[in-house]
Amino acid sequence: MNFWNDPLKVAADWLMGVFAGWGMNETAANLLVAFLGVLLLITILMVIDIFLVWIERKVVSRFQDRIGPNRVGPFGLIQPFADIVKLMIKEDTTPNGADKVVYNLAPILSMMSVLILWAVVPLAPVMLGVDLNAGILFIIAAGSIGTLSIIMGGWSSNNKFSVIGAFRQVAVMVSFEIPMLATLLIPTIFAGSMGMNAIIQSQNIWYVFLSPLAALIFMIAAIAELGRAPFDLAEGESELVSGYNIEYSGMKFGMFYAGELLHAFTFGGFWSIFFFGGYRFFGLEQISPAFGILIILFKAMIGYWVIMWVKYTMMRIRIDQMLSFNWKFLTPVAFVLVMVTALMNALLSSASSWLYIAGMILSNIIVAWVALEIVRSTAKQERKKVEGVKVVAEAHH
């Protein structure tokens, strides 16, 4: 029954025995086992990634009142494999004047920046990945590499559209990193740790109930970080055609595309880790790690669905609107929320848990309400100004 409780350790011990039998020393065998484990995890992720293509296409078609892929295989399930074959046999073109090394490095770095995120994702109580004590910042650091890959791809293509797209994308990504970092301070304050596992373990109450506003801001910042609608001005099909990856074809484009989908799914997972208890669900994860994995994947899928839901509902905004929204609204609100949460946390530290939850929710509602009131009154003034101009203009006619 040991295998049922901790399959990873059993398998690893067995492999260690095999390698030791081949006369390997312990360090090398340990490294090799870890390498194989990482390879297995990433291969499974790539398979999930393939089906994400199908899920995304099915969901968008439902949103748009279509059926979506349904010809290849049952429910069109084989469609993504057909897509992959197509990507593989496409010609891989390099535009004139492209910076070849940087051009080829960009899609690789883009995919890598997403795959390394899974190093810190705890899948089950016994499968913690690497439990870094700076886990939250590791996500942001991996995101920095993703940002860099976009600027590399856009710049090296020697194409005006791609450079403009890359610049917009990077402006969005760096701007929304601030509210994201600020909201990540809130789970850190509650858990007293930056490690993913510690954050999950301390969520006897899901943090979304303690700080719904932080969960919301994190989601908005994550959508912007992913460059999805309404923040997909870097793609801007009607003006930039495709954005930073316009010159890429074949498998290189495939890497950007697959990276984007897996990135969205991964951020669904992070959303669930920080605010929805990660692999925990009423003690079900204690029965077997398999349940833990299923729970976190299910929660990640729900987060991914929310991201898709927003994407196919909202329209694109302009860059000035995007930057104003971030710097004049989201960033101040996020920092005020951090201050209020820190204060409430200290004041209510000795209170009973119901009082604590009630105080936290109440402070969140007040912050959100005040912020919206300020926006509403500012908007009213702006509208008055515009209307005043209109009246003058009409009087002239």
Added chain:
Amino acid sequence: MNEWLYVGLFFIVGLIIPVGAIAVGWLFGPKKPNPIKQETYECGIEPVGEGWVQFKAQYYIFALVFLVFDVETVFLFPWAVKLGQMGLFAVAEGIVFILILIAGLVYTWRKGMLEWA
């Protein structure tokens, strides 16, 4: 063993997978370049000038503001980790820290540097 070793393994595998995928694509795909195919794509119009277009200075300003806030928030993480054990004094410290930075944001805003004019 150093936990970063395992993170390093993720970096290595994370490099191998896309490199392998692109190599497979390179292996199976046709290779028939011609000058028209290799032109940069501008919706069928022949490209004029080079891809390096000049950018608004505004991008730079936003990157500067971002840099300052990025460093600040990174400073706040150790503070947040220890907050539960330190009591009101530490909270007050953090609030003062954030308020000083928000003053910077307000200054930038008042000077009109947050406008995309």
Added chain:
Amino acid sequence: MTGEQIFFLIVGAVTLLSALMVVTSRDLVHAALWLVATLFGVAIVYAFLNAGFLAVVQVVVYIGAIAILFIFAVMLTRRQAADTGAAMNANWWVGALVAVVSFLGLASMLSKWSGFSKMATAMPSGFDAVGQLGGALTSADGYVLPFEVASVLLLAALVGAVYLAFNKK
């Protein structure tokens, strides 16, 4: 030589090589990308020293923010503005002499240092480095004042940058 030493030598060599490429490459964007490689090498060294928090901060701040800032600054110019003149002027030998002398000075100083032959004491298991840092930054007998002064410094940097950009407009 242990595996650790070999690994450290490789990382150090790559870091130094990319640092050299930063100052010698003609293309400014290439120089910025080589700088990223250098800074990443430094981050690996931090991780190697069990300073995980610093390693991550290095990547977040230097690669995620400062390198992006450099690339934005380069892209504000036009390609024609790129420098095509000689990379060195007539005084190159003075600079080289200063560099060699200071390197020799540092080397002679460090050669007497006893730290090279010592091994670092192992970290106690479960050592919470970030928590220790947080405690040092927040406790009254720790580094509260530098912590607050850092925020004032950042404010000054922001105000200065905005002022300069504003005047140019």
